[in-house]
Amino acid sequence: xxxxxxxxxxxxxxxxxxxxxxxxxxxxxxxxxxxxxxxxxxxxxxxxxxxxxxxxxxxxxxxxxxxxxxxxxxxxxxxxxxxxxxxxxxxxxxxxxxxxxxxxxxxxxxxxxxxxxxxxxxxxxxxxxxxxxxxxxxxxxxxxxxxxxxxxxxxxxxxxxxxxxxxxxxxxxxxxxxxxxxxxxxxxxxxxxxxxxxxxxxxxxxxxxxxxxxxxxxxxxxxxxxxxxxxxxxxxxxxxxxxxxxxxxxxxxxxxxxxxxxxxxxxxxxxxxxxxxxxxxxxxxxxxxxxxxxxxxxxxxxxxxxxxxxxxxxxxxxxxxxxxxxxxxxxxxxxxxxxxxxxxxxxxxxxxxxxxxxxxxxxxxxxxxxxxxxxxxxxxxxxxxxxxxxxxxxxxxxxxxxxxxxxxxxxxxxxxxxxxxxxxxxxxxxxxxxxxxxxxxxxxxxxxxxxxxxxxxxxxxxxxxxxxxxxxxxxxxxxxxxxxxxxxxxxxxxxxxxxxxxxxxxxxxxxxxxxxxxxxxxxxxxxxxxxxxxxxxxxxxxxxxxxxxxxxxxxxxxxxxxxxxxxxxxxxxxxxxxxxxxxxxxxxxxxxxxxxxxxxxxxxxxxxxxxxxxxxxxxxxxxxxxxxxxxxxxxxxxxxxxxxxxxxxxxxxxxxxxxxxxxxxxxxxxxxxxxxxxxxxxxxxxxxxxxxxxxxxxxxxxxxxxxxxxxxxxxxxxxxxxxxxxxxxxxxxxxxxxxxxxxxxxxxxxxxxx
Numbered sequence: 001x002x003x004x005x006x007x008x009x010x011x012x013x014x015x016x017x018x019x020x021x022x023x024x025x026x027x028x029x030x031x032x033x034x035x036x037x038x039x040x041x042x043x044x045x046x047x048x049x050x051x052x053x054x055x056x057x058x059x060x061x062x063x064x065x066x067x068x069x070x071x072x073x074x075x076x077x078x079x080x081x082x083x084x085x086x087x088x089x090x091x092x093x094x095x096x097x098x099x100x101x102x103x104x105x106x107x108x109x110x111x112x113x114x115x116x117x118x119x120x121x122x123x124x125x126x127x128x129x130x131x132x133x134x135x136x137x138x139x140x141x142x143x144x145x146x147x148x149x150x151x152x153x154x155x156x157x158x159x160x161x162x163x164x165x166x167x168x169x170x171x172x173x174x175x176x177x178x179x180x181x182x183x184x185x186x187x188x189x190x191x192x193x194x195x196x197x198x199x200x201x202x203x204x205x206x207x208x209x210x211x212x213x214x215x216x217x218x219x220x221x222x223x224x225x226x227x228x229x230x231x232x233x234x235x236x237x238x239x240x241x242x243x244x245x246x247x248x249x250x251x252x253x254x255x256x257x258x259x260x261x262x263x264x265x266x267x268x269x270x271x272x273x274x275x276x277x278x279x280x281x282x283x284x285x286x287x288x289x290x291x292x293x294x295x296x297x298x299x300x301x302x303x304x305x306x307x308x309x310x311x312x313x314x315x316x317x318x319x320x321x322x323x324x325x326x327x328x329x330x331x332x333x334x335x336x337x338x339x340x341x342x343x344x345x346x347x348x349x350x351x352x353x354x355x356x357x358x359x360x361x362x363x364x365x366x367x368x369x370x371x372x373x374x375x376x377x378x379x380x381x382x383x384x385x386x387x388x389x390x391x392x393x394x395x396x397x398x399x400x401x402x403x404x405x406x407x408x409x410x411x412x413x414x415x416x417x418x419x420x421x422x423x424x425x426x427x428x429x430x431x432x433x434x435x436x437x438x439x440x441x442x443x444x445x446x447x448x449x450x451x452x453x454x455x456x457x458x459x460x461x462x463x464x465x466x467x468x469x470x471x472x473x474x475x476x477x478x479x480x481x482x483x484x485x486x487x488x489x490x491x492x493x494x495x496x497x498x499x500x501x502x503x504x505x506x507x508x509x510x511x512x513x514x515x516x517x518x519x520x521x522x523x524x525x526x527x528x529x530x531x532x533x534x535x536x537x538x539x540x541x542x543x544x545x546x547x548x549x550x551x552x553x554x555x556x557x558x559x560x561x562x563x564x565x566x567x568x569x570x571x572x573x574x575x576x577x578x579x580x581x582x583x584x585x586x587x588x589x590x591x592x593x594x595x596x597x598x599x600x601x602x603x604x605x606x607x608x609x610x611x612x613x614x615x616x617x618x619x620x621x622x623x624x625x626x627x628x629x630x631x632x633x634x635x636x637x638x639x640x641x642x643x644x645x646x647x648x649x650x651x652x653x654x655x656x657x658x659x660x661x662x663x664x665x666x667x668x669x670x671x672x673x674x675x676x677x678x679x680x681x682x683x684x685x686x687x688x689x690x691x692x693x694x695x696x697x698x699x700x701x702x703x704x705x706x707x708x709x710x711x712x713x714x715x716x717x718x719x720x721x722x723x724x725x726x727x728x729x730x731x732x733x734x735x736x737x738x739x740x741x742x743x744x745x746x747x748x749x750x751x752x753x754x
Contacts (some may be wrong), residue, residue: 030059034066040499042219046073047217064093066609072103075110076089076406076425076432077170083107099124105141109376109405111427114149118142140413144405151400155471157441157494159519160401160422162434166234167226168198170431171219174423175301175410177252179259182415183228187237187435188251190219195238214249218655219248223264241282256304263302271298271695273313276639292329292337300324301355301410305362310590311337312356312365317344323411326350326367346392349384354378355409360417365392368409373397402438411438419521439521444495446517448530449487450503458487459535461630466491466515495520503533506582510535546572546581546649549607550642553590556602558610568606569649569667570614580620583608584648588641589628603647622652 053070057062058667071085086107089096097103105120125138125283139744167173169191177186214220222245224237244250244265253263253273260278264286265271272294274286288294293302295317302313306333309331314324325348327340331738348352349371356376357366363385368378372395378401381395397403406425413420450462459482466478476499480489493499503510510533519529546569549562558566573579585600604623612618633640692706706715717727725740739747 008064015035015159021392024525025746030056034063037066037069038084041069041073045217045541049073053457055470062092064089064096067092068096068100068103071107073663075107077108079406079427083111098127101127102138105145105348109141109145110135110149110154112148112405114145114152114405117145133708144376147373147397148405149399151375151403152398153472154399155401156399157471158399158401159439159441159496159521161437161439162429163234163436163474165430166236168430168434169194172432172436174433176411176421176423176435177255177262177267177415178421180415183187184259185228185234186255187224187226188221188650190221191433193222193239194224203213208252220247222674223250223252226698243285244276244283253302254304256306257308263304265300269294269296269625271300273299273302283588290336290683292339293558293736297322298324303356303358306360307360312343312358313340314356315340316728321350323350326353326356352378355411360411363399366398366411368411369395375400375403376405377425379403379407380408380411389477396588407433409433422588441494441496442520442523443492444517444520444525444527445492446515446527446529447488447490448528450482450489450531450533453532453534456532456650458482458485460487460535461488462489462503462535464491464532465504466493466501467502468494468497470494477676479501480625484630493517495525501531503531505535541642547652548646550647551603551639551647553588553643553645554599556585556599556606558606562607563610566610567614568665570611570616571618573611573620574666575663579732580622580652582650582652583621584613584628584630584650585623585625586646586648587628589635590641593629595628596627597625600627603645607647662746683754685695 031050033055037049041051046154050073053066056066065647067085068089071082074082076342086103090100101124103118121138126340151162171191179563187609214279217677226234226237249267252263255262262276265272266274273289276283278284297317311519312328314326316324317320323740326343331336332338351371353369355368365383369381370378383392383395404426408424410423422436422438423433425433450459462482470474478493480491481491495517498516501515502512544582547564562638583604584605587596608623631644633643704717719725727738
């Protein structure tokens with residue numbers, strides 16, 4: 001049963017109400033209406049009192065007493081309206097009630113105005129005598145506001161969703177019970193057969209439909225069943241048989257034994273725990289659990305472990321001040337429940353501790369408590385089982401927004417544990433306590449391309465940085481760089497927030513855009529987002545004319561074929577003296593990012609040094625390392641990893657400029673700088689033939705070539721018009737080259753085939 005029905009009016013003063021009650025006769029005088037309202041208010045029948053107060057206020061909108069008491073009656077139905085009424089009452093009459101500051105504190109706390117609540121509680125506390133017993137309650141309420149402020153300012157990334165008007169009404173809905181296949185929901189409601197029908201004044205104490213009227217002016221609690229249509233919708237609930245729903249309060253607790261049995265509450269002997277068995281489409285007459293569980297005191301909620309051997313339950317039997325504690329019992333050899341034992345002081349407090357529920361593996365206990373560091377009223381807590389110490393760990397508050405300043409109870413995990421159900425009084429609900437689902441917010445994959453606004457061409461090499469915050473304001477940052485050729489990017493980001501996306505290229509910001517990522521509560525959400533930016537990519541030609549060179553794993557030593565490619569690049573640079581290049585080192589993902597940044601720089605430097613020795617001015621070259629951050633292929637195979645172990649060469653252009661048209665190098669244009677460049681002059685469409693040959697190039701350079709009989713050794717000598725000389729010997733993939741330029745500066749290059 002909802003424990004609030006039993007104790008909440010007096011213990012925590014959160015009052016039930018509605019404005020939809022049948023209106024009293026208008027013929028009554030204002031004085032008579034106010035007298036009737038005050039009588040019902042004194043009986044704690046706030047639902048019945050409220051419409052009389054509203055009749056008074058319709059005639060006398062500045063009646064301070066009617067405003068004050070109506071405000072108290074609105075506190076769990078419309079917290080903001082309750083605040084307006086009580087504050088207006090105090091403005092009209094400062095001392096409208098001796099405890100007005102107390103109620104202002106209560107209503108401010110419920111409306112998340114925690115500092116103001118503390119101030120009102122302290123003001124009220126100062127009016128009490130030193131030994132007044134109410135000081136203890138005020139100290140607790142002040143601490144609740146302090147706790148709530150801490151939790152509210154450190155929210156979790158949780159998505160709380162109301163189950164909607166098919167399940168929830170203006171009345172209280174609670175105690176959700178889900179079937180093993182997650183398709184049937186049992187729950188408890190104080191509505192009139194799941195309607196929003198008001199309680200007729202002349203029906204009090206009489207039976208109406210399938211539910212009677214309780215002493216507090218509300219319908220008795222009954223158990224309902226709803227079938228799931230899809231992830232978002234439910235069929236209209238139906239009341240379960242009269243066997244389960246008796247004349248008083250009946251509430252759902254748990255289905256067990258493959259959904260064939262039901263634990264339930266019935267207000268017998270102040271409240272006891274029963275069970276019923278499924279019989280076809282109906283249920284058998286409920287039977288009470290034995291005296292080790294039930295007593296003449298209140299027993300309200302329970303949980304049976306999947307193996308059926310342990311029962312956890314809440315009871316006031318062992319409490320001196322009639323508060324609830326959680327106990328457990330194990331099955332005896334005969335099959336019945338044994339003596340109850342306390343779950344321990346890590347869970348139980350001096351206040352109410354209720355609604356136990358265990359995860360399927362039995363390692364996590366969830367429960368509701370008005371003690372510990374609650375935000376106010378009941379909060380949901382969890383505790384982990386210490387298998388070594390054989391005890392439960394210190395209770396941990398589940399935090400905001402699972403918990404609120406009002407009552408949050410009956411936390412129940414879904415069968416697969418991916419989300420949970422919860423009963424809660426919170427702003428934005430349909431009335432009193434509603435049933436909600438609790439989902440942890442998950443990551444979503446964002447993928448797409450970066451394209452030019454001018455012509456929609458893709459732009460490779462663009463860095464995207466997604467910047468946002470977690471619910472508790474902790475910074476989030478995710479990055480990727482668009483791939484060569486395709487311009488694709490992909491990041492996995494925490495969903496349910498707006499990101500600032502900084503788009504940059506070559507270290508220069510292009511622009512920053514906002515991108516809102518909707519909430520995802522599963523692990524498979526993918527969103528496509530293309531970014532159009534004011535940038536014209538001019539580097540495409542460079543990849544075609546200046547090809548990358550490749551490296552062995554964890555190496556930055558030049559391969560023979562890399563020497564050949566570097567000679568070609570040297571020749572291009574000499575044929576185009578007006579261009580400069582960026583030499584960019586890259587790695588696969590085998591090592592750490594920090595290690596790969598160093599390795600990538602080494603791969604850029606070895607190419608830079610070779611080109612410098614070949615005669616390319618160092619002022620025309622810059623180096624940069626991207627480590628593993630610019631893969632051209634996924635690092636999921638040796639072949640793809642080889643593609644990522646490379647050095648790229650990119651012609652540097654000013655933003656917005658078109659890429660220059662590169663002149664083709666003349667034959668042997670690099671021969672006067674290094675003998676290795678002669679490899680470009682001796683390359684022909686036909687294989688080299690054994691023997692000797694001589695040639696004179698248009699610029700006067702003389703070339704002598706000797707090829708051994710087996711064609712496995714090639715010797716090339718050159719002599720320029722200004723006495724530049726070079727000698728290159730290639731054998732079995734090795735290169736040994738010496739050169740002397742016109743100034744007498746010598747260069748040596750030697751490689752092997754490792």
